[in-house]
Amino acid sequence: MIKSPLKWAGGKARVMPQLLEHLPKADCLIEPFVGSGTVFMNTEYRHYVLCDNNLNLINFFRQLTGRPEDTISACRWIFSGGNNAEEFYKRRAEFNSLTQKADLDPDAALLHAAYFLYLNRHTYNGLYRENLKGEFNSPFGKYAEPYFPENEMRLFAEKANDTKALFYHGDFRDSIPGTMRLAHDAVIYCDPPYIPASKTASFTTYGKPFTLDDHRALVAALLNVNHQYGHRAVISNSDTPETREIYSAFNLHSLSVRRSVSAKSRDMAGEVIGVLRVCDDCDSAGGGRCPDCGPVMGNATYGEMFLGFDPAKGCETQEPF
Numbered sequence: 001m002i003k004s005p006l007k008w009a010g011g012k013a014r015v016m017p018q019l020l021e022h023l024p025k026a027d028c029l030i031e032p033f034v035g036s037g038t039v040f041m042n043t044e045y046r047h048y049v050l051c052d053n054n055l056n057l058i059n060f061f062r063q064l065t066g067r068p069e070d071t072i073s074a075c076r077w078i079f080s081g082g083n084n085a086e087e088f089y090k091r092r093a094e095f096n097s098l099t100q101k102a103d104l105d106p107d108a109a110l111l112h113a114a115y116f117l118y119l120n121r122h123t124y125n126g127l128y129r130e131n132l133k134g135e136f137n138s139p140f141g142k143y144a145e146p147y148f149p150e151n152e153m154r155l156f157a158e159k160a161n162d163t164k165a166l167f168y169h170g171d172f173r174d175s176i177p178g179t180m181r182l183a184h185d186a187v188i189y190c191d192p193p194y195i196p197a198s199k200t201a202s203f204t205t206y207g208k209p210f211t212l213d214d215h216r217a218l219v220a221a222l223l224n225v226n227h228q229y230g231h232r233a234v235i236s237n238s239d240t241p242e243t244r245e246i247y248s249a250f251n252l253h254s255l256s257v258r259r260s261v262s263a264k265s266r267d268m269a270g271e272v273i274g275v276l277r278v279c280d281d282c283d284s285a286g287g288g289r290c291p292d293c294g295p296v297m298g299n300a301t302y303g304e305m306f307l308g309f310d311p312a313k314g315c316e317t318q319e320p321f
């Protein structure tokens with residue numbers, strides 16, 4: 001397992017072997033919720049499009065990839081003498097004051113990336129939490145000797161440059177339709193914040209809640225790009241009744257993993273990997289784009305099948321909806 005330079009809630013290191021069994025071959029992997037980049041680091045696609053709505057995270061990846069040695073040096077400098085509460089809160093304030101400036105010049109963006117790694121490695125479990133003003137407010141983690149991930153940073157930068165990885169900042173509602181035309185033969189892997197496994201767990205691990213409506217919007221976006229571009233989709237989520245209802249267009253494979261975000265959720269939580277069901281013949285999901293979609297997708301698709309399909313043209317030439 002190749003580790004990311006970042007500790008990240010929901011990191012996929014523990015389930016990589018199972019995930020690899022379900023990720024189809026393709027030229028490009030698109031990740032709308034890239035987080036630590038563990039999936040990127042442990043797969044072998046030729047190209048990657050890596051997105052997240054956390055701009056500070058994307059800035060770190062861009063700096064590291066664009067200027068690896070400068071970023072590593074800046075990170076080492078910010079790490080030094082920083083493992084005590086007083087320095088942590090001083091550096092956290094400096095990070096937040098840089099975050100507030102709309103357009104950072106290249107040096108400030110590099111410094112911001114270095115603070116980002118410092119905070120990630122010195123706060124508890126790498127927890128990324130913001131207050132209502134958008135300020136990072138995770139507390140000092142009290143680690144005896146926080147690890148400086150120099151080797152991991154180098155490997156990340158090398159892989160990103162070798163695969164010409166593209167980094168985008170944005171909500172999945174924009175990144176999914178916005179980046180799909182960058183690749184002809186792509187798989188989209190979505191690892192959104194999970195649906196809480198119990199009523200007492202919260203939706204808010206990453207700041208803004210990721211609600212059931214967000215999950216529904218994600219499924220709609222994935223179906224839409226499947227119909228438009230033929231891209232296949234794989235998702236991860238908790239195994240809950242809501243997941244099974246919302247992600248019903250996916251074949252859901254159960255696994256059991258130990259989560260590590262907070263003490264409350266340390267019990268064994270069920271988790272699923274979902275693979276978008278597509279017709280063997282036309283690779284389309286749930287839409288009935290060719291006569292073979294009927295048996296695969298069920299009777300519900302027959303209406304659209306006969307409305308939309310032109311046997312003279314075949315599936316490939318169907319217009320997206």
Ligand SMILES: C[S@@+](CC[C@H](N)C(=O)[O-])C[C@H]1O[C@@H](n2cnc3c(N)ncnc32)[C@H](O)[C@@H]1O
Nearest residue numbers: 010011012033034035036038053054171172191
């Ligand atoms: C479970 S983590 C992904 C973990 C990742 N697979 C890994 O191995 O580290 C979910 C990610 O989704 C991002 N996120 C949350 N809401 C989002 C949204 N609406 N659009 C895009 N990204 C979002 C968070 O910033 C976080 O990095």
